[in-house]
Amino acid sequence: MNKKDILDILKSPDKSLFKEADKVREEHVGNGVHLRGLIEFSNICKMNCLYCGLQSSNKNVERFRLAKDEILSIAKSGVEAGYKTIVMQSGEDSYFSAKVLCEIISEIKSLDVALTLSLGERTYDEYKAFKDAGADRYLIRIETTDEKLYKKMHPFADFENRKRCLRDLKKIGFETGTGCLVGLPGQTVESLADDILFFKDLDADMIGIGPFISHPDTPLASEPNGDFNLALKVMALTRLILPDINIPATTAMETLKENGRLLALQSGANVVMPNLTDVEHKKLYSIYPNKASADRNEVEVMLKRIGRYVADDFGFRKH
């Protein structure tokens, strides 16, 4: 598929893409759904992404940072509950030096579980240290490949550095995840086609796509939410273009639309990321308002209903 083919599909009202992506998903990654247990361990962030409720200029957030022991104890209960992957996610919180993180990483890895990190932009040496300490995967969305829009959305960030991070992660040997937001103010369908081509070019191992959801305490408070169907299309097209990768049914999909997670799982997604953090901290991790949650039992019932099941392997990409 070239850019024009992708654009035609993104602009077409035809819904057959979703069925097609579901078929490709079944052929390439099967009916098992990987559950990744998410620990949101710090909402402290030095960045100022315009869309994000956790941006450093938002003074209405009560900030928290879990202690090492708390993180380890949540990870341990996750593994005991059967999770085969733990995901450590946080804002860009400088308190967590590479040294502290590596200690946590190696302790979690001793639990015989796959470990994904989602901690933002770091140096090559830091990423390398995380890998040497045992981390398997790293998530860092490009958010948008439209450089002008990227600059607008991230006033003090450097687009080139974001791409450098992704290249470094690949080079170091991480399973590398990226993705984009759909529906950012000023975003074009053309740039979404470029986003998909970027995922292909990087040969990303995981792609997370979510609609933009307007947060009241941000400069984008009065902007409309992204379009659910368009986000679903970007996700389904990504499945067609990278048939064997892991694609989550993102929380933003479920938050924006009732049954959004189910629709995503039936349109190319094969991963769900339930939250392991306690309710109080979860509430404070408010990237966007009314963030949905995935209750493990509910997810299992839902999967059974659609002929799917919880996979019991680590869920690495099978080329």
Ligand code: 5AD
């Ligand atoms: N709406 C939807 N997704 C958001 N993210 C951040 N803010 C929002 C928002 N307002 C996404 C970003 C980031 C991920 C952790 O959350 O894409 O990479």
